[in-house]
Amino acid sequence: MMDTDNLKDYEPGHDIHLKHEDPTIRFLHRIIRMAVKVLAILMVMVIVWGIGDVIYVLYQRLTQPPIMLLQINDILATFGAFLAVLIAIEIFINIRLYISTNVIPVRLVIATALMAIARKVIILDFDEVTPPFIYGTAAIIFSLGITYWLITKKA
DSSP states (O other), X not given: OOOTTOOTTOOTTSOGGGGXXXXXXXXXXXXXXXXXXXXXXXXXXXXXXXXXXXXXXXXXXXXXXXXXXXXHHHHHHHHHHHHHHHHHHHHHHHHHHHHHHSSOOHHHHHHHHHHHHHHHHHXXXXXXOOHHHHHHHHHHXXXXXXXXXXXXXXX
């Protein structure tokens, strides 16, 4: 069993659990860390792909008649694409923090969820959504807002 009272050899950013006495647990931790690194690589690919998509969609919208003019729906679609890339970047940061600290950054996860629901609200077409959908969205925003406030509140 590892002596948790004497952590002078522990360096920030390293997984303290890798020193577990059971070799099976150490092996499983290595697999999990490798899986998280694969997720980080995939998320970077999604971010790059998303940036390419934003550029392509913007190019398409600006080259269709009327040339170099955007309709409000085009602007909202562009905002949605931008925010999707920003959300992907936030998810990558969550993954990166998990890799470096082995701790799930709850505050950042809640902030990412708030950004995702804000994206949904920004691109909502209120002519096509039902009142229960709007009430549900409001409840999610309220719940996440209260959660974020409670997490960040100084005690």
